Amino acid sequence: MKQIVTGGQMKLLDSYTIEKMGIPSLVLMERAALSVCQALREEEFPLEKVLVLCGTGNNGADGVAVARMLHAAGVSVDICILGKKDHYTEEMRKQVDIAENYHISFVKNAVPVEYTTIVDAVFGVGLSREVGGVYRDTIEALNRSDAKVMAVDIPSGISADTGKVLGCAVKADVTVTFAYEKAGLLFYPGASYARKIKTADIGIYMPPQNDFELSIQSCEDKDLFRIPVRKPDGNKGTFGKIFLAAGSRDISGAAYLSACAALRTGAGMIKVHTRQENRQALTTMLPEAMYSFYDDEEIEKEQILEGLAWADVIGVGPGMGTGQQAEDILYTILAEGRKPLLIDADGLNLLAGRMEVLAQYPAPVIVTPHLGEFSRISGVSVEEWKEAPLYLTKRFAHKYHLTVVCKDSRTVISDGSEEIFINTSGNSGMATAGSGDVLSGILMGLLAQGLSAIDAASLGVYFHGAAGDMAAAQKGEYSMIAGDIITQTAEILKKRGAVL
Numbered sequence: 001m002k003q004i005v006t007g008g009q010m011k012l013l014d015s016y017t018i019e020k021m022g023i024p025s026l027v028l029m030e031r032a033a034l035s036v037c038q039a040l041r042e043e044e045f046p047l048e049k050v051l052v053l054c055g056t057g058n059n060g061a062d063g064v065a066v067a068r069m070l071h072a073a074g075v076s077v078d079i080c081i082l083g084k085k086d087h088y089t090e091e092m093r094k095q096v097d098i099a100e101n102y103h104i105s106f107v108k109n110a111v112p113v114e115y116t117t118i119v120d121a122v123f124g125v126g127l128s129r130e131v132g133g134v135y136r137d138t139i140e141a142l143n144r145s146d147a148k149v150m151a152v153d154i155p156s157g158i159s160a161d162t163g164k165v166l167g168c169a170v171k172a173d174v175t176v177t178f179a180y181e182k183a184g185l186l187f188y189p190g191a192s193y194a195r196k197i198k199t200a201d202i203g204i205y206m207p208p209q210n211d212f213e214l215s216i217q218s219c220e221d222k223d224l225f226r227i228p229v230r231k232p233d234g235n236k237g238t239f240g241k242i243f244l245a246a247g248s249r250d251i252s253g254a255a256y257l258s259a260c261a262a263l264r265t266g267a268g269m270i271k272v273h274t275r276q277e278n279r280q281a282l283t284t285m286l287p288e289a290m291y292s293f294y295d296d297e298e299i300e301k302e303q304i305l306e307g308l309a310w311a312d313v314i315g316v317g318p319g320m321g322t323g324q325q326a327e328d329i330l331y332t333i334l335a336e337g338r339k340p341l342l343i344d345a346d347g348l349n350l351l352a353g354r355m356e357v358l359a360q361y362p363a364p365v366i367v368t369p370h371l372g373e374f375s376r377i378s379g380v381s382v383e384e385w386k387e388a389p390l391y392l393t394k395r396f397a398h399k400y401h402l403t404v405v406c407k408d409s410r411t412v413i414s415d416g417s418e419e420i421f422i423n424t425s426g427n428s429g430m431a432t433a434g435s436g437d438v439l440s441g442i443l444m445g446l447l448a449q450g451l452s453a454i455d456a457a458s459l460g461v462y463f464h465g466a467a468g469d470m471a472a473a474q475k476g477e478y479s480m481i482a483g484d485i486i487t488q489t490a491e492i493l494k495k496r497g498a499v500l
C-alpha cells in the first residue's frame with residue numbers, strides 16, 4: 001500500500017520535519033534538487049542546453065538548486081525566474097544568492113525552443129489559483145517546444161489535490177515528486193501531464209500520529225497477496241455462497257459476467273435469481289452456477305428468501321432493469337437480507353432519492369456506482385465530484401454507512417472512515433460494456449472468501465484493474481472486452497497460488 005498526500009498534507013509534513021524534527025529546510029531542498037539531477041541522468045535527458053524555469057516559491061528554490069548542481073557538473077544551464085523579487089520566499093532568496101556566487105546565467109525572457117531540456121520549477125504544491133499572465137504565456141511556449149521536460153514535484157498548473165488543470169499546465173515527460181505521490185498526480189488529467197512519476201525520499205518525517213482528515217492509500221501489486229490463502233482442506237462452503245439477483249427479460253449478459261467473475265475469483269457457489277427467459281442462455285453459458293427463475297407473474301419471493309438464508313454474500317443489480325419486478329426484488333433483499341450486500345448498476349438507479357432505506361440494513365453494504373450513478377444517488381454532479389473527489393466520496397459513504405466504490409478512470413473507495421483509497425490500475429480499454437459487471441463479481445467473490453467490505457472493495461478494484469492491464473497487454477485497449485478481464489483474473493490468481 002502506498003501513502004498518497006494532498007498538497008496541504010505535504011505542506012504540513014514539510015513544516016513538521018523542519019520545525020519539530022529540526023531538519024533545516026535547505027537540507028530537504030538540497031536532497032530534493034539532488035534527486036532531480038539524478039533522475040535527469042537516469043532518464044537520459046539531453047543535457048546539451050538546459051533551462052530551469054522557476055517561480056518565486058520553494059518550488060522555484062528547488063529549481064535554482066538544480067541549476068547550481070548542473071552548472072557544477074559542467075552542464076550549460078540558464079535560470080529564468082517568473083515573478084517579482086519581493087515575492088521570493090526566504091529559501092528562494094538564499095538559493096538565488098548562492099547561484100549568483102557561482103555566476104550561473106540568469107535570463108529574463110527565456111525562449112523555450114532554444115533548449116534541449118527544460119526543468120519546470122514554477123509551481124509546486126503551493127499553487128493556489130488559476131495560472132495567468134506571463135506564467136501562462138511561458139508555460140504555453142514550453143509546451144510548444146521540443147525540449148524534454150522534467151517537472152519538479154508536480155507539473156506546474158496541476159492541482160495537487162484533484163489533478164485538475166488550473167488555467168494551463170506543463171506537459172512533463174518525467175515528474176520527480178518528493179516524499180509521497182500527490183493525489184493530483186494520480187487523478188486525470190494530472191496523471192497525463194506528469195507522465196512518468198518518480199518518488200524521491202528527501203527525508204520528510206511522517207509523525208505516527210497525525211490529525212489528517214484523510215489518510216489516502218493506493219494499492220500495489222504486492223497487496224494482491226492479501227487475497228485469502230486457499231485452505232487445502234476447504235469445501236465449496238468454505239469459499240462462500242453468493243446469491244445474486246441480476247438480469248431482466250432477455251438480458252442475461254450482465255448476470256453472466258458478474259456470476260462468472262465471482263466464481264473465477266474463487267467463490268465456492270453462486271445462485272443467480274433471474275428472469276425465466278434467460279434460462280437457456282445462462283444455463284448453457286455458465287452451467288457451474290445454480291439458478292432460480294421468475295416470470296411475468298411474480299418475483300418468486302419464497303425463492304428469494306431461501307436464497308438469502310442460504311447465502312454468505314448477496315448481490316443485486318447487474319442488468320436487472322428498473323421496472324417494478326426489479327424494484328420488488330431489491331426491496332425484498334433490503335428487508336430480508338442479513339448478509340454483506342453488494343448493490344450495483346440498476347440496483348443503484350432504483351435507490352436514487354431513497355438512500356435512507358439502506359440505514360436499516362443489518363450487515364455491511366458495498367455500492368459500486370460509476371460517476372453517472374453516483375451523481376444520481378448522491379445529488380452531487382460529476383463536475384462537483386471532480387473538484388473534491390476524495391471529500392465527496394467519503395462524505396457520502398459516511399452519511400449512509402456504506403462502502404462506496406466510485407468508479408472512474410481513477411476509482412475512489414471509501415467506507416466513511418479517514419482511510420480512503422485511490423486506484424491506479426486499469427486502462428481505457430476497460431471502458432467497455434460489462435467491465436463493471438466483472439468488477440461486481442470480483443468484489444462478491446472476495447467478500448465470499450471472508451474479506452471485509454473495505455478490503456474486498458479496495459483490493460478488488462485494484463485486482464480488476466490489474467487484470468484489465470493484462471488483458472490490454474494481450475488484446476490491446478481497443479479490442480479487449482469484459483470477458484478478457486475475467487480470463488486474466490485467473491492468471492493473476494494462478495500466480496498468487498504459486499507463491500504459497
Ligand SMILES: NC(=O)C1=CN([C@@H]2O[C@H](COP(=O)(O)OP(=O)(O)OC[C@H]3O[C@@H](n4cnc5c(N)ncnc54)[C@H](O)[C@@H]3O)[C@@H](O)[C@H]2O)[C@@H](O)CC1
Nearest residue numbers: 014025028057058059123124125126127128129130131153
Ligand atoms: N522546505 C520546504 O518547505 C520544502 C519545499 N519543497 C518544495 O516547495 C514546494 C512548495 O513551495 P511553496 O509552498 O513555496 O509553494 P510553490 O513554490 O509551489 O508556489 C507558491 C508561490 O506561487 C504563488 N502562486 C500560487 N499560485 C499562483 C498562480 N496561479 N499564479 C502566480 N503565482 C502563484 C504563491 O503566491 C507563492 O508565492 C514544493 O512543491 C516543493 O517543490 C521541497 O524543496 C521540500 C522542502
Ligand SMILES: Nc1ncnc2c1ncn2[C@@H]1O[C@H](COP(=O)(O)OP(=O)(O)O)[C@@H](O)[C@H]1O
Nearest residue numbers: 370408409426427428430431433434435436437
Ligand atoms: N479509462 C479508464 N481507466 C481505468 N479504468 C477504467 C477506465 N474506464 C473505465 N474503467 C473501469 O471500468 C469499469 C467500468 O464500469 P461501468 O461503467 O459500470 O461499466 P459497465 O456498466 O459497462 O459494466 C469501472 O471499474 C471503471 O473504473
Ligand SMILES: [K+]
Nearest residue numbers: 120123154156
Ligand atoms: K513544478
